[in-house]
Amino acid sequence: MTVLRIEDLHTVVRSRGRDLPVVRGVSLDVDAGEIVGLVGESGSGKSFTALSVLGLLPEGARVTSGRILVDGEDLVALRERDRRTRRGSTVAMIYQDPMTALNPLMTVGAQIAEGLRAHGIRGPEAKRRTLAAIEEVGLPKPDRIARSYPHRLSGGQRQRVVIASALALRPRVLIADEPTTALDVTIQQQILALVDELRTEHDLAVLWITHDLGVVARIAARVAVMYAGRVAEQAGTRELFAAPQHPYSAALLASIPSPTDTERGPLPQIGGAPPDLAALPAGCPFEPRCAYREDRCATGEPEPVHRGGSDTACFVPRERWGVRGDAMEEPA
Known part of the structure; x- marks a missing residue:
């Protein structure tokens, strides 16, 4: 079943008095329990596509046309107040650098609980779900981890905390934007295995953004290759690696x-x-x-x-x- 469907998405950035087309007619689907890789050079529009889905575009950027459907609901058509309620609970994101994604002045438990409180979960229930989320991503002694500040954790532990925060509200769609780039190879493999396990357990639809084709080959069922704001080619991972049909791929x-x-x-x-x-x-x-x-x-x-x-x-x-x-x- 298709969970995330992007239809003819166009996003622009206002620069020097004109609109620059950063996403140009992107269409792709992600099914429940599926990982789709989104690859391409820097500046190809991968991250702007993800930010368009989340409704977190920077100042001066906006979606001009197209639809972003999650379980049939068009997120583009929602008011910002309504879209904010879907962010985290319906669509969540794992960011590239956990050190910038996490607030250095707050314990990681407080940061996970903050997202829960924003969706009306407070008190003992927020604490219980915070510790459960930390335990679910394989971190030992959840109480100790929850009381820790980000700088006291390793890079792999911080990335697991970011994943725990993203999944605490049980979203339907998970967007991962280069989440293993800053990690060494051993930790990278652990994070890939963890996301794959959680994808299966929760029937997540995962859009995995990366430059690393090796990662795509490891985890993605299908691949979309972006160039200059458009999808140049979409195919099953095996088909793409065996016989790419676009010269850029x-x-x-x-x-x-x-x-x-x-x-x-x-x-x-x-x-x-x-x-x-x-x-x-x-x-x-x-x-x-x-x-x-x-x-x-x-x-x-x-x-x-x-x-x-x-x-x-x-x-x-x-x-x-x-x-x-x-x-x-x-x-x-």
């Missing part, structure tokens, strides 16, 4: 080093730079960097088509990429 995968490939030379690079949102090209936004571009790519932006197990916004089928279909060279 192929370029990202070709840049992953393989520990078993000792004969390979320098890793392929994507030439050029992402487009300026204030001066997007008339055609496909990836066209200036694409080694497989055709004349029509410069004049029209492709709509998604189903091809090779993927929904891809590209005019050029993979079979026309020739011998360079598994890599990306810098355009001349």
